[in-house]
Every structure is written in C-alpha cells, then in structure tokens.
C-alpha cells in the first residue's frame with residue numbers, strides 16, 4: 001500500500017485543508033460474492049479496508065472525512081441491518097474529527113430514511129439527506145441527496161415512491177426495473193437502483209450556489225450518484241444529472257463533483273471545466289488491497305492521493321475554458337495524466 005507521489009505543482013505548499021474519502025464500503029457479514037456482471041465483491045474484507053483507512057486518516061491528522069455512501073450491502077440479512085449499519089458508523093466514529101456521510105441505494109435497501117439518517121448524523125427536514133458545510137471560508141461542500149425521488153427508501157405509498165415508479169414505468173420497458181436491456185446510451189440510467197434530485201432540492205442548490213458566489217467560495221459537490229456521462233457508466237448516472245448540471249454550470253464557483261456508485265471509478269473534465277471524479281469502491285478490493293484516499297485542498301487545485309485501487313488525481317481549478325469543445329476524459333483503467341493536458345485551461 002502506498003500513496004502515489006509525483007505531483008510537482010503544489011511546490012511544497014501547505015494545503016488549506018485535508019480530508020479523507022472512501023466510497024461503497026457495502027459491508028455485510030456474508031461470504032464473498034459477485035456483482036450482477038460477475039465482478040468479485042468482498043463483503044467482510046471491506047471492513048478491514050475501512051479500518052486501514054481510519055488508521056491512515058488519523059495518522060495523517062486529516063481535518064474531516066467524507067463517506068460517499070453505501071456503507072452496508074443490500075445482501076446483508078435484514079435482521080442484521082441495524083447492527084451492520086451501527087458497526088460501520090462506529091468504525092467511522094473512530095476518526096478524530098467530523099465525518100460527513102451521504103446515503104446510497106444499498107443503505108436504503110437496509111433501513112428506511114427515518115431510521116438511517118439519525119444513525120448517519122444527517123440532520124434533516126422531511127427525511128431528506130442534502131446539506132452543505134464550509135470547513136474553511138474559501139470552500140463550500142454541498143452534499144446532494146440523489147435518492148430524493150426514488151423507488152427505494154421511502155414508504156411504499158409515499159408520493160415520492162409513486163412518482164419514481166411512474167417515472168420508471170414511462171422510461172424503462174423491462175419488468176425488472178433494474179434491468180437496462182433495450183435502453184440505449186444515456187437512457188440506460190433509468191434503473192431502480194438510481195434516483196433523482198427533486199425540485200425543492202434543486203432550488204436549495206441554486207440558493208446555496210448563489211450564496212457561495214457572493215462569498216467568493218469555491219464549491220465541491222458530493223453525491224453518491226455520478227453527474228457526468230463522460231466519467232461514469234450510463235447505468236450509474238443520476239436520473240436528472242442534466243438538470244442538476246444545468247444549475248451547476250450557471251455558477252463558475254463549482255469546481256469539482258465527487259461521487260461513488262460506479263464501482264470501477266472514473267474521471268472527466270466537462271466542457272465548463274468542472275472536474276468529475278468517481279471514487280473506486282472499497283467493496284471490490286481483494287484481501288490485502290485498499291481503496292481509500294485523502295484530498296489536499298489548495299486555492300488553485302485539489303490533489304487526491306489514492307491507495308491501491310483508488311487512483312490519485314490532480315484537479316487543477318479553472319476559471320474559463322479556452323476551447324470548450326475539447327473535453328478530457330479517460331476511464332480509471334487508462335493512464336492517469338491530468339496536469340499536462342490542462343494547458344487548454346487557464347488556471348485560477
């Protein structure tokens with residue numbers, strides 16, 4: 001295990017703040033298995049990955065930690081859900097500082113929102129799980145609730161469940177609404193394990209970004225579901241990623257969007273110069289390997305130091321795009337190179 005080095009652009013500067021990141025822990029006290037597409041999943045080992053992450057984050061005296069959702073897997077036996085969620089939350093609470101959680105589909109397979117959100121320390125109105133925080137005056141973090149409109153997590157007769165089911169009936173012809181067969185390209189996101197950001201949350205986002213702009217803050221958006229098709233598999237995207245990105249693109253203050261859910265990870269810079277980084281899943285680490293990291297925040301860039309499967313990434317912030325038609329994209333399997341490609345952007 002080791003953090004990748006070689007980022008020369010920080011020139012030994014001290015970061016404004018540093019925070020730990022991990023996604024898709026998906027713990028369950030069950031034997032190893034596979035995803036629908038056959039990718040191995042190590043349900044018990046993932047707890048060890050989280051424990052090593054905590055050790056590293058505490059050793060490095062990071063300022064806070066963000067968990068990108070799905071702390072417990074849907075295959076966790078339901079009579080163990082509460083114990084399993086508490087077990088993982090207790091692990092996170094060994095961090096010597098604040099931990100910010102967000103919800104994912106697997107959290108919602110295990111517990112309803114009214115039980116889940118207090119455990120995750122998400123104080124909410126109407127059981128919604130979006131919020132923002134500002135660890136330093138220069139930066140604002142916005143955590144979105146990607147399952148605001150969803151067929152999972154709300155009571156069966158809740159208006160949001162009914163709305164989501166109607167939406168899926170309209171968009172996905174398959175009887176198994178998790179099956180993307182017959183859907184083409186970006187339409188393949190219309191699956192039950194995804195969801196949407198509702199109207200009220202979009203208005204809230206607009207207001208937060210307006211406020212951040214007035215305060216001259218840079219914004220990092222965090223959401224379990226990815227927001228950019230260039231970084232993500234079509235099957236993992238937020239249903240209304242385009243609506244959310246339309247709001248985000250109205251504000252030059254949004255610099256980076258971080259996500260989980262698409263376990264292989266990904267990265268892109270969109271046509272507005274916003275970085276999108278999807279974190280590789282902890283669940284898919286074979287025993288002895290890891291997928292966690294930490295991010296150093298500077299005035300002009302974010303530097304992600306990943307371990308093993310979680311790849312390192314330098315994200316240079318931009319104020320304007322000289323050539324908006326040129327989008328830099330590569331999958332997590334491709335060679336990682338960012339800074340040298342960013343000559344088309346003017347750095348802050």
Ligand SMILES: Nc1ccn([C@@H]2O[C@H](COP(=O)(O)O)[C@@H](O)[C@H]2O)c(=O)n1
Pocket residue numbers: 034035036037176178179180193
């Ligand atoms: N290509 C796919 C992917 C998934 N499904 C359905 O989703 C469920 C969950 O998938 P996982 O990747 O988390 O295992 C799975 O049980 C399938 O119902 C699918 O149909 N086609």
Ligand SMILES: O=P(O)(O)OC[C@H](O)CO
Pocket residue numbers: 024070105106193233235236261262263
């Ligand atoms: O974490 P899961 O099981 O919901 O899987 C999500 C898929 O990777 C999205 O493509």
